Amino acid sequence: MPEAVTVGPFTVLPPADNTPSKGKFVLLFGWTDSQFKYVAKYAEWYNQRGFTALVTTAEYQDTHNDMSNSTTLALFQETIPFLREHGLVVSAAESESDHRANPNEGSVLHLFSNGGCIRMRQFVNSLHAQGLALRTRAVVLDSAPGHLSVPGGTAFLTLGLNKWLRPVASLLVYAYLSGVWMMTSQEQWNSHPIETSAVYAVSERHADGNVFGPRLFIYSEVDQIVPANDTKDWIRFAGEKGVSVTELVFSDTEHVQHVRKRKDEYWAAVGRFLGSD
Numbered sequence: 001m002p003e004a005v006t007v008g009p010f011t012v013l014p015p016a017d018n019t020p021s022k023g024k025f026v027l028l029f030g031w032t033d034s035q036f037k038y039v040a041k042y043a044e045w046y047n048q049r050g051f052t053a054l055v056t057t058a059e060y061q062d063t064h065n066d067m068s069n070s071t072t073l074a075l076f077q078e079t080i081p082f083l084r085e086h087g088l089v090v091s092a093a094e095s096e097s098d099h100r101a102n103p104n105e106g107s108v109l110h111l112f113s114n115g116g117c118i119r120m121r122q123f124v125n126s127l128h129a130q131g132l133a134l135r136t137r138a139v140v141l142d143s144a145p146g147h148l149s150v151p152g153g154t155a156f157l158t159l160g161l162n163k164w165l166r167p168v169a170s171l172l173v174y175a176y177l178s179g180v181w182m183m184t185s186q187e188q189w190n191s192h193p194i195e196t197s198a199v200y201a202v203s204e205r206h207a208d209g210n211v212f213g214p215r216l217f218i219y220s221e222v223d224q225i226v227p228a229n230d231t232k233d234w235i236r237f238a239g240e241k242g243v244s245v246t247e248l249v250f251s252d253t254e255h256v257q258h259v260r261k262r263k264d265e266y267w268a269a270v271g272r273f274l275g276s277d
Helices: 036-047 060-064 070-075 077-085 092-101 113-129 150-157 165-182 186-190 193-202 228-240 258-273
Strands: 005-007 010-013 025-032 052-058 089-091 107-112 132-134 136-142 215-220 245-250
Touching: 005 077, 010 036, 010 077, 025 036, 025 113, 036 052, 036 107, 036 258, 052 113, 060 113, 070 077, 070 113, 077 089, 077 132, 089 092, 092 132, 107 113, 113 132, 113 136, 113 193, 136 193, 136 258, 150 165, 186 193, 193 228, 215 228, 215 258, 228 245, 245 258
Parallel strands: 025 052, 025 107, 107 136, 136 215, 215 245
Antiparallel strands: 005 010, 010 052, 089 132
16 A cells, blocks of 8 residues: 655545546545544545545544634645645635636545534635635535534534433533523624534635535435534525535435445445546
8 A cells, every 4th residue: 555644734645556647636624533544444435546635634622723823824834835746726816717717627625524624614724824725626525514503512522422321411411502502692603613614615705715616415314413404504505605516315324424334325426426536
Protein backbone atom coordinates (compact mmCIF):
# COMPACT_ATOMS: atom_id res chain seq x y z
CA MET A 1 0.00 0.00 0.00
CA PRO A 2 1.37 3.46 -0.88
CA GLU A 3 2.66 5.43 2.07
CA ALA A 4 0.40 8.13 3.54
CA VAL A 5 1.75 11.60 4.26
CA THR A 6 0.43 14.37 6.49
CA VAL A 7 -0.19 17.96 5.40
CA GLY A 8 -1.55 19.95 8.31
CA PRO A 9 -4.64 18.24 9.76
CA PHE A 10 -5.09 16.18 6.59
CA THR A 11 -3.66 12.75 5.89
CA VAL A 12 -3.03 12.22 2.17
CA LEU A 13 -3.89 8.73 0.90
CA PRO A 14 -2.69 8.12 -2.67
CA PRO A 15 -4.40 5.70 -5.05
CA ALA A 16 -3.83 2.00 -4.52
CA ASP A 17 -1.43 1.73 -7.47
CA ASN A 18 0.28 5.01 -6.52
CA THR A 19 -0.47 6.46 -9.95
CA PRO A 20 -3.04 9.21 -9.35
CA SER A 21 -5.22 10.36 -12.21
CA LYS A 22 -4.50 13.97 -13.01
CA GLY A 23 -6.77 16.34 -11.15
CA LYS A 24 -8.72 13.67 -9.23
CA PHE A 25 -8.83 14.61 -5.57
CA VAL A 26 -11.36 14.06 -2.80
CA LEU A 27 -11.36 15.72 0.61
CA LEU A 28 -13.14 13.74 3.33
CA PHE A 29 -14.25 15.58 6.47
CA GLY A 30 -15.05 13.03 9.19
CA TRP A 31 -17.74 13.29 11.83
CA THR A 32 -17.07 14.65 15.33
CA ASP A 33 -14.49 12.61 17.26
CA SER A 34 -14.41 9.97 14.55
CA GLN A 35 -11.41 7.68 14.34
CA PHE A 36 -9.23 8.15 11.29
CA LYS A 37 -9.35 4.47 10.36
CA TYR A 38 -13.11 4.55 9.91
CA VAL A 39 -13.13 7.63 7.69
CA ALA A 40 -10.17 6.24 5.73
CA LYS A 41 -12.32 3.26 4.72
CA TYR A 42 -14.40 5.63 2.62
CA ALA A 43 -11.23 6.90 0.97
CA GLU A 44 -10.55 3.39 -0.33
CA TRP A 45 -13.44 3.60 -2.81
CA TYR A 46 -11.99 6.80 -4.23
CA ASN A 47 -8.41 5.46 -4.19
CA GLN A 48 -9.49 2.50 -6.29
CA ARG A 49 -10.72 4.96 -8.93
CA GLY A 50 -7.54 6.99 -9.17
CA PHE A 51 -8.40 9.67 -6.62
CA THR A 52 -5.90 11.04 -4.16
CA ALA A 53 -7.78 11.36 -0.84
CA LEU A 54 -7.19 13.93 1.88
CA VAL A 55 -8.76 12.87 5.17
CA THR A 56 -9.39 14.98 8.28
CA THR A 57 -11.70 14.49 11.25
CA ALA A 58 -13.70 16.92 13.36
CA GLU A 59 -13.18 17.37 17.08
CA TYR A 60 -15.81 18.15 19.69
CA GLN A 61 -14.19 21.50 20.41
CA ASP A 62 -14.90 22.49 16.79
CA THR A 63 -18.54 22.96 17.74
CA HIS A 64 -17.54 25.79 20.09
CA ASN A 65 -14.73 27.49 18.16
CA ASP A 66 -15.02 30.99 16.76
CA MET A 67 -14.50 30.48 13.05
CA SER A 68 -12.29 33.57 12.82
CA ASN A 69 -9.92 32.86 15.70
CA SER A 70 -6.22 32.67 15.01
CA THR A 71 -5.98 28.99 15.95
CA THR A 72 -8.57 28.02 13.36
CA LEU A 73 -6.98 30.18 10.67
CA ALA A 74 -3.55 28.69 11.34
CA LEU A 75 -4.82 25.12 11.49
CA PHE A 76 -4.61 24.54 7.74
CA GLN A 77 -1.48 26.58 7.06
CA GLU A 78 0.65 23.54 6.26
CA THR A 79 -1.99 22.26 3.82
CA ILE A 80 -1.81 25.24 1.47
CA PRO A 81 1.49 24.40 -0.28
CA PHE A 82 0.08 20.97 -1.20
CA LEU A 83 -3.11 22.55 -2.54
CA ARG A 84 -1.14 25.05 -4.60
CA GLU A 85 1.13 22.34 -6.00
CA HIS A 86 -1.83 20.36 -7.30
CA GLY A 87 -3.88 23.29 -8.60
CA LEU A 88 -6.63 22.87 -6.00
CA VAL A 89 -6.86 26.53 -5.01
CA VAL A 90 -7.39 29.78 -6.89
CA SER A 91 -7.66 33.40 -5.91
CA ALA A 92 -10.81 33.96 -3.85
CA ALA A 93 -11.80 36.78 -6.20
CA GLU A 94 -11.70 34.41 -9.17
CA SER A 95 -13.30 31.34 -7.57
CA GLU A 96 -16.81 31.68 -9.00
CA SER A 97 -15.69 32.54 -12.52
CA ASP A 98 -13.18 29.68 -12.39
CA HIS A 99 -15.90 27.21 -11.42
CA ARG A 100 -18.31 28.44 -14.08
CA ALA A 101 -15.60 28.07 -16.72
CA ASN A 102 -14.37 24.69 -15.42
CA PRO A 103 -17.29 23.02 -13.60
CA ASN A 104 -15.79 19.52 -13.82
CA GLU A 105 -12.41 20.48 -12.41
CA GLY A 106 -11.40 20.69 -8.77
CA SER A 107 -11.89 18.37 -5.84
CA VAL A 108 -14.85 16.37 -4.59
CA LEU A 109 -15.83 17.01 -0.96
CA HIS A 110 -17.32 14.21 1.16
CA LEU A 111 -18.76 15.49 4.43
CA PHE A 112 -19.97 13.42 7.37
CA SER A 113 -22.52 14.68 9.89
CA ASN A 114 -22.57 18.16 11.38
CA GLY A 115 -18.97 17.81 12.51
CA GLY A 116 -17.78 17.35 8.94
CA CYS A 117 -19.70 20.44 7.85
CA ILE A 118 -18.14 22.48 10.64
CA ARG A 119 -14.64 21.28 9.80
CA MET A 120 -15.21 22.07 6.14
CA ARG A 121 -16.35 25.59 6.95
CA GLN A 122 -13.25 26.14 9.08
CA PHE A 123 -11.20 25.08 6.09
CA VAL A 124 -12.83 27.36 3.51
CA ASN A 125 -12.84 30.30 5.96
CA SER A 126 -9.13 29.76 6.62
CA LEU A 127 -8.36 29.74 2.90
CA HIS A 128 -10.48 32.84 2.29
CA ALA A 129 -8.67 34.75 5.03
CA GLN A 130 -5.52 34.22 2.97
CA GLY A 131 -7.11 35.29 -0.29
CA LEU A 132 -7.66 31.76 -1.57
CA ALA A 133 -10.57 29.49 -2.46
CA LEU A 134 -10.77 25.72 -2.89
CA ARG A 135 -11.59 24.53 -6.41
CA THR A 136 -14.51 22.11 -6.08
CA ARG A 137 -16.79 20.26 -8.45
CA ALA A 138 -19.19 18.27 -6.25
CA VAL A 139 -20.17 17.72 -2.62
CA VAL A 140 -21.42 14.51 -0.98
CA LEU A 141 -23.19 14.95 2.37
CA ASP A 142 -23.54 11.82 4.51
CA SER A 143 -26.00 12.20 7.41
CA ALA A 144 -25.79 15.97 7.11
CA PRO A 145 -26.53 18.65 7.75
CA GLY A 146 -28.93 18.95 10.64
CA HIS A 147 -30.26 21.64 12.92
CA LEU A 148 -29.22 22.36 16.47
CA SER A 149 -31.88 20.67 18.61
CA VAL A 150 -32.49 19.09 21.99
CA PRO A 151 -33.42 15.64 20.58
CA GLY A 152 -30.42 15.59 18.25
CA GLY A 153 -28.06 16.76 20.97
CA THR A 154 -29.41 14.13 23.35
CA ALA A 155 -28.91 11.35 20.81
CA PHE A 156 -25.37 12.53 20.10
CA LEU A 157 -24.28 12.88 23.72
CA THR A 158 -25.62 9.46 24.71
CA LEU A 159 -24.30 7.64 21.65
CA GLY A 160 -22.37 4.51 22.54
CA LEU A 161 -23.98 3.90 25.93
CA ASN A 162 -25.36 0.44 26.51
CA LYS A 163 -29.05 -0.37 26.08
CA TRP A 164 -29.73 -0.18 29.84
CA LEU A 165 -27.85 3.01 30.61
CA ARG A 166 -28.77 5.01 27.53
CA PRO A 167 -32.52 5.45 28.27
CA VAL A 168 -31.78 6.82 31.75
CA ALA A 169 -28.95 9.03 30.52
CA SER A 170 -31.15 10.29 27.69
CA LEU A 171 -33.80 11.51 30.11
CA LEU A 172 -31.22 13.40 32.16
CA VAL A 173 -29.44 14.89 29.15
CA TYR A 174 -32.74 15.84 27.52
CA ALA A 175 -33.86 17.65 30.67
CA TYR A 176 -30.55 19.48 30.95
CA LEU A 177 -30.48 20.55 27.30
CA SER A 178 -34.11 21.66 27.50
CA GLY A 179 -33.19 23.95 30.37
CA VAL A 180 -30.27 25.38 28.45
CA TRP A 181 -32.51 25.86 25.42
CA MET A 182 -35.04 27.88 27.40
CA MET A 183 -32.32 30.14 28.81
CA THR A 184 -30.71 30.82 25.44
CA SER A 185 -31.96 33.32 22.88
CA GLN A 186 -32.99 32.26 19.40
CA GLU A 187 -30.27 34.50 18.01
CA GLN A 188 -27.64 32.57 19.97
CA TRP A 189 -28.95 29.22 18.72
CA ASN A 190 -28.98 30.49 15.13
CA SER A 191 -25.34 31.55 15.41
CA HIS A 192 -24.17 28.15 16.65
CA PRO A 193 -21.56 26.49 14.35
CA ILE A 194 -23.97 23.65 13.54
CA GLU A 195 -26.41 26.12 12.00
CA THR A 196 -23.94 28.50 10.39
CA SER A 197 -21.76 25.74 8.92
CA ALA A 198 -24.74 23.97 7.37
CA VAL A 199 -25.37 27.01 5.20
CA TYR A 200 -21.86 26.75 3.75
CA ALA A 201 -22.30 23.03 3.12
CA VAL A 202 -25.48 23.43 1.07
CA SER A 203 -25.14 26.79 -0.72
CA GLU A 204 -22.55 28.72 -2.70
CA ARG A 205 -22.44 32.48 -2.11
CA HIS A 206 -20.84 33.73 1.10
CA ALA A 207 -18.60 36.64 1.95
CA ASP A 208 -15.84 34.52 3.50
CA GLY A 209 -15.51 31.34 1.46
CA ASN A 210 -17.54 29.17 -0.90
CA VAL A 211 -17.92 25.58 -2.04
CA PHE A 212 -19.27 25.24 -5.56
CA GLY A 213 -20.90 22.28 -7.27
CA PRO A 214 -23.96 20.00 -7.06
CA ARG A 215 -24.86 18.27 -3.80
CA LEU A 216 -25.66 14.62 -3.09
CA PHE A 217 -27.52 14.17 0.20
CA ILE A 218 -27.38 10.66 1.71
CA TYR A 219 -29.57 10.30 4.79
CA SER A 220 -31.92 8.00 6.68
CA GLU A 221 -35.48 8.20 7.91
CA VAL A 222 -34.43 6.61 11.23
CA ASP A 223 -31.39 8.82 11.99
CA GLN A 224 -31.84 10.21 15.51
CA ILE A 225 -28.81 12.51 15.59
CA VAL A 226 -29.57 14.30 12.31
CA PRO A 227 -33.27 13.62 11.70
CA ALA A 228 -34.43 13.23 8.12
CA ASN A 229 -36.69 16.28 8.41
CA ASP A 230 -33.65 18.43 9.23
CA THR A 231 -31.83 17.24 6.13
CA LYS A 232 -34.95 17.73 4.01
CA ASP A 233 -35.14 21.29 5.31
CA TRP A 234 -31.58 21.96 4.14
CA ILE A 235 -32.31 20.26 0.81
CA ARG A 236 -35.16 22.72 0.25
CA PHE A 237 -32.85 25.57 1.22
CA ALA A 238 -30.22 24.40 -1.29
CA GLY A 239 -32.81 24.16 -4.05
CA GLU A 240 -34.06 27.66 -3.31
CA LYS A 241 -30.48 28.91 -3.65
CA GLY A 242 -30.20 27.38 -7.10
CA VAL A 243 -27.95 24.45 -6.15
CA SER A 244 -28.43 21.18 -8.04
CA VAL A 245 -29.53 18.48 -5.57
CA THR A 246 -29.60 14.68 -5.68
CA GLU A 247 -30.91 12.50 -2.83
CA LEU A 248 -30.37 8.95 -1.59
CA VAL A 249 -32.73 8.08 1.27
CA PHE A 250 -32.57 4.93 3.39
CA SER A 251 -35.25 3.66 5.78
CA ASP A 252 -33.18 1.35 7.97
CA THR A 253 -29.68 2.79 8.49
CA GLU A 254 -28.32 4.66 11.51
CA HIS A 255 -26.33 7.88 11.60
CA VAL A 256 -23.18 7.66 9.38
CA GLN A 257 -23.76 3.90 9.16
CA HIS A 258 -25.28 3.68 5.68
CA VAL A 259 -22.24 1.96 4.13
CA ARG A 260 -22.27 -0.80 6.73
CA LYS A 261 -25.75 -1.90 5.72
CA ARG A 262 -26.21 -0.58 2.17
CA LYS A 263 -22.69 -0.49 0.75
CA ASP A 264 -23.54 -1.29 -2.86
CA GLU A 265 -26.40 1.20 -3.05
CA TYR A 266 -24.33 3.87 -1.36
CA TRP A 267 -21.35 3.70 -3.69
CA ALA A 268 -23.49 3.19 -6.78
CA ALA A 269 -25.23 6.48 -5.98
CA VAL A 270 -21.92 8.26 -5.42
CA GLY A 271 -20.59 6.86 -8.69
CA ARG A 272 -23.64 8.02 -10.64
CA PHE A 273 -23.44 11.43 -8.99
CA LEU A 274 -19.82 11.89 -10.03
CA GLY A 275 -20.48 10.69 -13.57
CA SER A 276 -17.91 8.39 -15.12
CA ASP A 277 -15.96 8.18 -11.85
